[in-house]
Amino acid sequence: MNPEVKTSKPSTGSEPTVRFVPVPALLFLLFGVLFYFGQLYLDRYSGGFNAKVYEPYKSWKMVQDLQPKGAGDVLFAKGRKIYDTACVACHQATGLGAVGIAPPLAGSEWVLAEGPNRILRIIYSGLSGPITVKGVQYSLAMPAMGHDLNLSAEDLAAVATFIRGNKEWANSASPVTPESAKAVLDQVKDRTTQWSAEELNAVPVK
Ligand code: HEC
Incomplete structure (x- = not known):
């Protein structure tokens, strides 16, 4: 008997099944780290989410301080x-x-x-x-x-x-x-x- 032919044949045991597989804890850690650095980045470069603040300025105060004074x-x-x-x-x-x-x-x-x-x-x-x-x-x-x-x-x-x-x-x-x-x-x-x-x-x- 040829064993190769046997394994390629669909058998009841190889049907796809639904079951729970634990997500690796490392993945959570990775997301955590990404999230943390994402927050740091936003904190530093988002300019407080003010639409008038662009690179390289980091805050509205910084932009305002550079305006000509009255x-x-x-x-x-x-x-x-x-x-x-x-x-x-x-x-x-x-x-x-x-x-x-x-x-x-x-x-x-x-x-x-x-x-x-x-x-x-x-x-x-x-x-x-x-x-x-x-x-x-x-x-x-x-x-x-x-x-x-x-x-x-x-x-x-x-x-x-x-x-x-x-x-x-x-x-x-x-x-x-x-x-x-x-x-x-x-x-x-x-x-x-x-x-x-x-x-x-x-x-x-x-
Ligand atoms: C050597 C101390 C001295 C210096 C320096 C001085 N003052 Fe005075 N100032 C006084 C005293 C004492 C009085 C109250 C005088 C009195 O009792 O009649 C006074 C009163 C005043 C008053 C009116 C009272 C009040 O408190 O609102 C103003 C306004 C004032 N000073 C502003 C100034 C400004 C501005 C300067 C700087 C350019 C200045 N002073 C420098 C001692 C000083």
Whole structure:
């Protein structure tokens, strides 16, 4: 008998059957690893699924940071620099001032006034004598910072914009334009005495 012929013949034993075969655990592991790296990839390159974010940028913030800044942002950044050199020693980085040294700018009704007319005068020519800020009376003196440092109208506008609009201090008053600072500067340029709060209250707030 030829054994080859025998095996090629269909027999009842070789019918296809349905049965459960265990999937190799390694396959699960492989999918797990693929999934993990897939997530890592998305995390890194999906740009938060924002349609406006393309390679090589990775996030909307990165794209936004590269946009040309508005005039207000430039002024604010300049104001921060001036603040950090000319004001921070007394009014502090927190804008909260310090006991016996300076009143707060954060939440100050003088800083957040409708217009910057009065604070521009304080910044340029200084301030002395009693002043009430957030319900507390101070009787200290601030030097004529603007005059002494020879700040330009743009510098004054910048630092006023910074203290009025500093979100870290929860301040959100309108920015100050160099034009409005110039209008004030033209009036007070030659003034050599510090302001008093009483005198300032007679100056229109905007
Ligand atoms: C040497 C410390 C000193 C420096 C520097 C200084 N200030 Fe003052 N500032 C004071 C004091 C003190 C007062 C309150 C004066 C008073 O009691 O009459 C004051 C008051 C103020 C006020 C009004 C009151 C308030 O708290 O809102 C503003 C606005 C202000 N300063 C802004 C500035 C800015 C902006 C700068 C930087 C350009 C600056 N100051 C630099 C000490 C300082």
